[in-house]
Amino acid sequence: MAAVIPAVTKISSRIIRILGCNPGSMTLQGTNTYIVGTGKRRILIDTGDADVPQYLNHLKSVLKHEKIDLAHILLTHWHSDHVGGLNDVLTIKDKTAHTQVWKHPTSEERDLNLKVKIDNLKDNQEFTVEGATLRVIHTPGHTTDHVSLLLVEDNAIFSGDCILGEGTTVFEDLYDFMNSLNKLLALKPATIYPGHGNVINNPIETIQYYITHRTERETQIMETLNNNRQKAFSGEELVKIIYIDTPVKLHKAAEHNLNLHLHKLLKESKVIMEDNKWRLNDNLVD
Known part of the structure; x- marks a missing residue:
């Protein structure tokens, strides 16, 4: 039985997790999306699936209650349960606030039906908002464009689908995937916030298991x-x-x-x- 994950969780002063409300065999309890930072302008990691009103309502409520607008949206990879909700998210955010959307390029052409300009993430690129610095770590294997994000202040990793909170993940290229795991292991993270499943508080042991x-x-x-x-x-x-x-x-x-x-x-x-x-x-x- 998968652990229950609340729709909204304030994990720390700089991290709010909002569940994508899209449970399934591949998504577990649903896609975890994260708002990162402590000020008005913050970063959203991933956007869940398209056409999920429950998720949008929870996200809209958090943005309003915390008086947040989104400086950046960072997409960990191209799979629909991570990017599919982008068009919907952009309809509920503060229209007066400029939001830049980022994703690492894929090695193959893909039509993601995203109605906004997507800027290219680069390995080791950093994004800074009040209370948080996120560093991009290109971790291909699950997909060619997959990235993880290091929260520098906490030495914590948002792992997307490279590492899950329950079970193990699927991958397209094992050679790249193993290299990515070793790259994350070398960072010796204190915590992992996965794209699916609960927070991983024994990250070294988990990566070693993979x-x-x-x-x-x-x-x-x-x-x-x-x-x-x-x-x-x-x-x-x-x-x-x-x-x-x-x-x-x-x-x-x-x-x-x-x-x-x-x-x-x-x-x-x-x-x-x-x-x-x-x-x-x-x-x-x-």
Whole structure:
């Protein structure tokens, strides 16, 4: 049972979390959006899904009650549950206040149906409002444009979908994802505020778990290929060997994850793919 997350939570003097009110199997309790800062001009991180009146009502109430206008909206990545609500949010904010919207560019063209100019985020770019400084950390893997945001004053990370408050996340590119996890680990954050799920108060342990979980599967793949150096395997064949305890009906999903691992190993020159089959790189030393 997922933990209950209130619609609005004042986490600290500089962070207000507003739940996107869009629960689901992929969004858990819903998308967490955050207002950051202590003054009138603050920053909103992510905007939830489109057409969610409950979310807009909660956000509008917070903006009015706290006498806030939005200096910046920072979007962690292009997925609809993070950017979909942008057009709606812009209709309820103070029309007299200029709000700049930012997102890291994707490596592929995407029509997000956003009716406003989007400026490009850059790695290590900083945004400062009263009471808060946010530093952009490009953390691709979940998506190519994914960013996390470091709250400098608290050494806390808004992790978007790179790290979740419950379970583990999905990713497009495991090689990039592992590099991003190690980048976040090196920051030794005190707290993580995820895009889904509750606040993470044991961030080092959580990041290490993410890394270990993936490393263990990679070890299984490498051991299988190393023990069969003269043979090449299809993804389906490897799944049957490595995911022996996984029900057959889940083997297709397992093969998807396996291929992400194999493409990471391919980037690292640890494996070779020939005729859609995989084998160990002969140049590897035991």
